[in-house]
Amino acid sequence: MPTIVEVAEQAGVSIKTVSRVLNNEPNVRPETRELVLRVAGELNYRPKLSARSLAGARSFLIGLLYYDPSAEFVARVQRGATLRCREAGYHLVVEALGSAARDVGPQLDHMLAALRPDGVILTPPICDNPEVLAAMEATRTPCVLISPGHQGRRLPHVRMDDVHAAEEVTNLLISLGHRQIAFIKGASDQAASAWRLRGFRQAMRAHELEVDESLLCQGDFQFASGEAAAHQLLSRRSPPTAVFASNDDMALGVLAAAHRLGVQVPQDLSVVGFDDSPAASLVWPALTTVRQPLMEMATAAVDMLLERGGRPTADGVQQPSAPRVLAHELVVRASTAAPAKRGRRAPGSHADRLA
Amino acid sequence: MPTIVEVAEQAGVSIKTVSRVLNNEPNVRPETRELVLRVAGELNYRPKLSARSLAGARSFLIGLLYYDPSAEFVARVQRGATLRCREAGYHLVVEALGSAARDVGPQLDHMLAALRPDGVILTPPICDNPEVLAAMEATRTPCVLISPGHQGRRLPHVRMDDVHAAEEVTNLLISLGHRQIAFIKGASDQAASAWRLRGFRQAMRAHELEVDESLLCQGDFQFASGEAAAHQLLSRRSPPTAVFASNDDMALGVLAAAHRLGVQVPQDLSVVGFDDSPAASLVWPALTTVRQPLMEMATAAVDMLLERGGRPTADGVQQPSAPRVLAHELVVRASTAAPAKRGRRAPGSHADRLA
DNA sequence: CTGAAAGCGCTTACAG
DNA sequence: CTGAAAGCGCTTACAG
Numbered sequence: 001m002p003t004i005v006e007v008a009e010q011a012g013v014s015i016k017t018v019s020r021v022l023n024n025e026p027n028v029r030p031e032t033r034e035l036v037l038r039v040a041g042e043l044n045y046r047p048k049l050s051a052r053s054l055a056g057a058r059s060f061l062i063g064l065l066y067y068d069p070s071a072e073f074v075a076r077v078q079r080g081a082t083l084r085c086r087e088a089g090y091h092l093v094v095e096a097l098g099s100a101a102r103d104v105g106p107q108l109d110h111m112l113a114a115l116r117p118d119g120v121i122l123t124p125p126i127c128d129n130p131e132v133l134a135a136m137e138a139t140r141t142p143c144v145l146i147s148p149g150h151q152g153r154r155l156p157h158v159r160m161d162d163v164h165a166a167e168e169v170t171n172l173l174i175s176l177g178h179r180q181i182a183f184i185k186g187a188s189d190q191a192a193s194a195w196r197l198r199g200f201r202q203a204m205r206a207h208e209l210e211v212d213e214s215l216l217c218q219g220d221f222q223f224a225s226g227e228a229a230a231h232q233l234l235s236r237r238s239p240p241t242a243v244f245a246s247n248d249d250m251a252l253g254v255l256a257a258a259h260r261l262g263v264q265v266p267q268d269l270s271v272v273g274f275d276d277s278p279a280a281s282l283v284w285p286a287l288t289t290v291r292q293p294l295m296e297m298a299t300a301a302v303d304m305l306l307e308r309g310g311r312p313t314a315d316g317v318q319q320p321s322a323p324r325v326l327a328h329e330l331v332v333r334a335s336t337a338a339p340a341k342r343g344r345r346a347p348g349s350h351a352d353r354l355a
Numbered sequence: 356m357p358t359i360v361e362v363a364e365q366a367g368v369s370i371k372t373v374s375r376v377l378n379n380e381p382n383v384r385p386e387t388r389e390l391v392l393r394v395a396g397e398l399n400y401r402p403k404l405s406a407r408s409l410a411g412a413r414s415f416l417i418g419l420l421y422y423d424p425s426a427e428f429v430a431r432v433q434r435g436a437t438l439r440c441r442e443a444g445y446h447l448v449v450e451a452l453g454s455a456a457r458d459v460g461p462q463l464d465h466m467l468a469a470l471r472p473d474g475v476i477l478t479p480p481i482c483d484n485p486e487v488l489a490a491m492e493a494t495r496t497p498c499v500l501i502s503p504g505h506q507g508r509r510l511p512h513v514r515m516d517d518v519h520a521a522e523e524v525t526n527l528l529i530s531l532g533h534r535q536i537a538f539i540k541g542a543s544d545q546a547a548s549a550w551r552l553r554g555f556r557q558a559m560r561a562h563e564l565e566v567d568e569s570l571l572c573q574g575d576f577q578f579a580s581g582e583a584a585a586h587q588l589l590s591r592r593s594p595p596t597a598v599f600a601s602n603d604d605m606a607l608g609v610l611a612a613a614h615r616l617g618v619q620v621p622q623d624l625s626v627v628g629f630d631d632s633p634a635a636s637l638v639w640p641a642l643t644t645v646r647q648p649l650m651e652m653a654t655a656a657v658d659m660l661l662e663r664g665g666r667p668t669a670d671g672v673q674q675p676s677a678p679r680v681l682a683h684e685l686v687v688r689a690s691t692a693a694p695a696k697r698g699r700r701a702p703g704s705h706a707d708r709l710a
Numbered sequence: 711c712t713g714a715a716a717g718c719g720c721t722t723a724c725a726g
Numbered sequence: 727c728t729g730a731a732a733g734c735g736c737t738t739a740c741a742g
Contacts (some may be wrong), residue, residue, distance in 0.1 A: 001468065003735055014713045019737065027711050046468030050414065051735035053405035054718050060469075061448075071633065074433075075426030082451040086462070091470060093416075094449050096437040107441070113356065113401030114415075115446060223637050249637060256639030259614075278426065279634035282578050282604060284611035358719055369729045374721065382727050406719035409734050712742085722733080 002043040011039040022047060049091070053116070060090050062305060063111065063120040065132070067097040067104075072277050073294065077123060077146060080298030088306055093117060097126060108135040119143060119305030121298070125190065127152045144301040144321070147292075149191030158300045158324040162192050165290045165328045166199025167206075169244055169272050172288070172330065174207050177338045178242040178270060182215040184229045184254070186246035190221070196246045196274060215240055219250045226253025234261050234269070241269065241339035248273035248280045251287055255335070266337035276331055285334035293326045300324050357398040366394040377402060404446070408471070415445050417660060418466065418475040420487070422452040422459075427632050428649065432478060432501060435653030443661055448472060452481060463490040474498060474660030476653070480545065482507045499656040499676070502647075504546025513655045513679040517547050520645045520683045521554025522561075524599055524627050527643070527685065529562050532693045533597040533625060537570040539584045539609070541601035545576070551601045551629060570595055574605045581608025589616050589624070596624065596694035603628035603635045606642055610690070621692035631686055640689035648681045655679050 008015040021036040053059040085092045120143040126132050127145035136143045145157035183200050186193030204211050217229035245251035251273030258265050276291035304321040363370040375383050376391040408414040440447045475498040481487050482500035491498045500512035538555050541548030559566050572584035600606035606628030613620050631646035659676040
């Protein structure tokens with residue numbers, strides 16, 4: 001493998017000039033630049049990362065830290081991050097943090113000290129882990145959080161608007177004619193759960209519909225909790241005509257329960273999820289849901305990191321990047337429809353008055 | 356951040372001795388070793404990877420290359436690989452190769468030249484890409500392939516026994532009493548498709564059952580192809596009582612088609628998939644399928660890489676590691692059952708004679 | 711616009 | 727069992 005010395009010799013310049021050309025620094029005569037570029041190309045020269053990293057201030061490494069999120073989540077984030085990294089000449093080092101939240105700090109310290117990444121991307125739920133956040137600050141490693149909860153919102157982050165998305169979902173159901181809408185909450189320790197519930201409530205209020213608190217079920221983002229909630233909801237005297245589950249896995253549980261109970265979806269029951277997981281389009285009927293712009297969020301995160309990590313601004317001040325909120329997409333599929341005319345609504349219910 | 360010099364000064368030894376201790380080299384007095392370890396611990400010293408990499412022969416980096424496999428596949432492989440890497444003091448650099456198979460070579464060259472990973476893990480389908488394999492050989496980078504097709508089987512690799520797994524699936528159906536078993540093939544350009552089909556044929560032959568070639572459908576591993584195949588199969592005069600789809604996505608398609616046509620699963624039709632994707636346990640009825648030991652395959656791959664990358668053997672010869680075949684698991688769930696007694700079998704069929 | 715020197719923080723060969 | 731020297735392949739700060 002050729003080194004910078006060989007390129008310099010072949011081109012008849014100093015290694016410093018080669019370095020300047022390869023790093024796109026100014027103050028090189030166009031002809032010199034071209035010459036160096038040509039020689040480097042001929043020799044198929046690639047600067048060695050470890051040498052650049054040791055000599056310079058950058059490591060050209062971005063860390064991606066995660067712990068047990070859904071496979072789909074990691075995969076999408078990762079794809080966005082690796083693509084953007086490659087464009088910028090960076091590389092992505094991933095680290096799946098061990099399950100024991102206890103020793104997450106040491107694990108991180110080790111990784112940061114050994115690798116000295118120029119930035120780190122943190123995904124839920126570890127982007128809300130105080131120990132992780134503390135380790136990042138202690139080592140002064142720039143980081144960007146993806147979809148953080150309340151904890152992380154004071155740090156640079158990129159997210160979507162969960163509240164607004166949940167409003168849109170609710171509006172869709174209302175516009176189809178649904179009034180008895182059940183809502184299955186997500187895990188209570190995740191911020192997204194609260195935001196999605198808030199969106200649901202806001203949309204209902206905006207349409208002057210009262211939220212029937214008995215139609216609010218506690219779930220935990222798992223399939224089984226959606227299934228259990230649906231069993232309970234569908235065996236009521238006056239079952240809801242629509243169920244808004246806080247994520248797709250729970251919505252799939254609702255679907256399974258409906259199948260088992262002989263409740264037709266979407267004729268007898270509309271079902272909506274959240275996430276647009278792969279399974280959402282693989283089940284029958286395909287699930288109406290919300291697509292998170294995960295790839296876009298990841299590329300934005302890399303951009304934010306590189307902006308920070310790049311040359312300091314003219315005035316030498318590093319502005320902490322402002323949060324970015326990316327657009328989501330309501331994906332309407334086959335699991336939603338207008339409620340059947342001859343519903344089994346309870347007489348005198350709020351819904352009846354509206355109908 | 357402390358450097359090796361500071362540790363050496365504090366401990367009153369040379370940096371070479373510190374280096375020896377940290378690398379677990381022999382020829383250090385136990386007391387000296389302990390002293391250095393204590394000082395290093397107090398200073399919270401971590402050797403910088405770029406310096407070790409530049410000075411030494413190892414980069415402590417393992418590359419994981421993939422291109423567009425299922426999210427679940429990457430996630431499982433990656434989790435196994437990162438965990439094992441951490442244990443060994445290594446780090447995992449992932450690279451999602453661009454979609455254009457054309458410039459995969461240059462992308463790889465760049466990555467290998469810049470990073471100089473001590474080894475690379477290749478996943479399907481790029482572990483069968485001749486250009487990729489050529490780039491690996493050209494740079495003499497050790498690599499281990501995960502589940503390669505015929506192309507890659509001459510290189511070090513780790514895989515499961517697809518043929519045997521498919522036999523087991525088929526045996527299960529036969530033992531339940533099925534005789535009219537349909538098989539949906541996978542994408543014809545993937546080796547796993549052929550292996551799974553072979554397992555099916557072998558099991559049928561072992562039970563002296565004839566394979567009805569009209570019950571063999573061409574699929575492509577996608578949901579839609581399974582759905583289409585099922586529509587065709589279920590509208591036959593004498594529909595099969597069981598369908599063996601070469602992967603879960605197609606099996607989910609079969610499930611969807613069955614639902615739509617009012618065919619009860621598993622009462623009227625048993626359905627089996629392959630992969631144990633997350634959706635497999637999220638649909639109703641939950642899918643009987645085969646779980647690939649992906650995490651285990653990944654840790655084995657890292658082990659094989661580290662063995663090669665480690666100190667050369669006593670005789671200085673680097674033995675190419677032998678392939679490793681890891682155990683899979685047949686996961687029996689709710690989508691399989693004995694066929695209904697009053698089947699709609701065609702009179703005089705082979706199945707009738709056996710029944 | 712260009713270059714000679716020093717140095718990043720380790721490991722490698724070598725010497726004792 | 728231990729260490730002084732050289733060097734890995736780049737970038738940084740400086741000088742011209």
